[in-house]
Structure formats: C-alpha cells, structure tokens
C-alpha cells in the first residue's frame with residue numbers, strides 16, 4: 022500500500038529531467054535520521070535514484086543518501102514521527118489520521134543551550150592573576166586564554182568550551198547567540214542585560 026504523492030512543484034526554471042512519481046511509501050528516513058518523515062512528492066532521476074521531498078522541507082534519497090534510505094508502510098522500529106510532516110500530511114488530506122500509537126516529535130530551535138559557550142574564542146572573560154586563564158563572562162567557568170586570529174589580526178580569547186552550569190539566562194529574542202561586553206557586564210546585542218541563571 023502506498024499513498025498518493027503531490028506534484029513535485031518547483032519554482033526554479035530549467036529542464037526537468039526527472040520523472041514525477043504519483044505514489045510513494047507512507048514513511049521514509051535515511052539510516053542517520055532520528056525520526057520518520059512523510060513524503061510529499063517524489064521523483065525518479067535519470068540515474069534511477071528516487072528522491073522524496075518530505076513535508077517538513079528536507080529531501081530524502083538522492084546521490085549520497087540513497088543507499089541508506091528506508092521506506093515503510095508501518096513503522097518497524099521505535100522511532101517517533103516528524104510532527105511537521107505528520108501535521109501537514111493530515112492537514113493536506115494525504116492521510117486521514119496521524120500514526121496510531123506513535124510519538125510525534127518536534128524540537129523548536131533555540132530552546133536549549135548551545136553545545137559550546139557563546140563566549141568561546143571571544144574576549145568575553147575577566148583575566149585572572151597569572152594571565153593564562155580567565156573567568157568566562159557568559160558562564161563563570163575558568164578556562165585558558167590564548168592568542169587567536171593569526172599574526173595580522175591577533176587578539177586574546179577564551180578557549181572554546183562547553184557552557185558551564187551558570188550560563189546566562191537567554192535573551193527572549195536572540196537567545197544565547199549575541200552576547201556583548203558592556204563595561205564589565207554582559208548584554209545582548211539588543212541591549213538587554215544578560216545575567217547568570219540560578
């Protein structure tokens with residue numbers, strides 16, 4: 022059993038050497054994906070590879086990923102289903118209902134702290150006695166400071182590090198992305214003061 026696919030509408034202009042597919046599998050993912058997606062459209066390339074455009078905007082299949090593409094009518098593992106794909110497929114009438122008994126997963130960007138402290142490699146630190154370490158203005162942890170930027174644009178920055186437990190509470194607009202030094206304090210690029218979370 023397959024599902025009807027929508028036409029592979031493109032807003033570019035050019036020769037389309039691919040053949041549109043009108044039926045496709047219910048779910049697709051590559052081996053590296055953490056959830057299943059729903060195909061919106063699909064094409065068969067001259068090279069005989071199949072590429073699906075899934076509802077959340079990604080492409081699955083094609084040159085580098087074809088070998089790892091998995092398709093399914095019912096999900097054979099315990100992975101969740103992409104909530105964006107599922108909501109759009111049901112809303113557009115391709116599917117009657119979401120997948121029974123499945124977790125829908127959607128992770129909005131910017132809600133969790135970054136992998137590296139935003140002060141990494143910047144001059145956002147207070148130098149400590151001795152001159153080789155600094156206290157990070159963003160997370161309060163102590164790390165080595167180093168010359169960075171090459172011989173012609175040399176500056177001193179604190180080394181790249183994971184955010185410490187006292188990382189500042191994020192700006193509601195710019196999150197952790199744009200801290201700046203303001204006197205001896207830290208402020209967001211928009212001017213909001215940034216202070217340590219508890």
Ligand SMILES: [Zn+2]
Nearest residue numbers: 058077103106
């Ligand atoms: Zn998706």
Ligand SMILES: [Zn+2]
Nearest residue numbers: 138157159160
């Ligand atoms: Zn830090």
Ligand SMILES: [Zn+2]
Nearest residue numbers: 192195209211
């Ligand atoms: Zn801001």
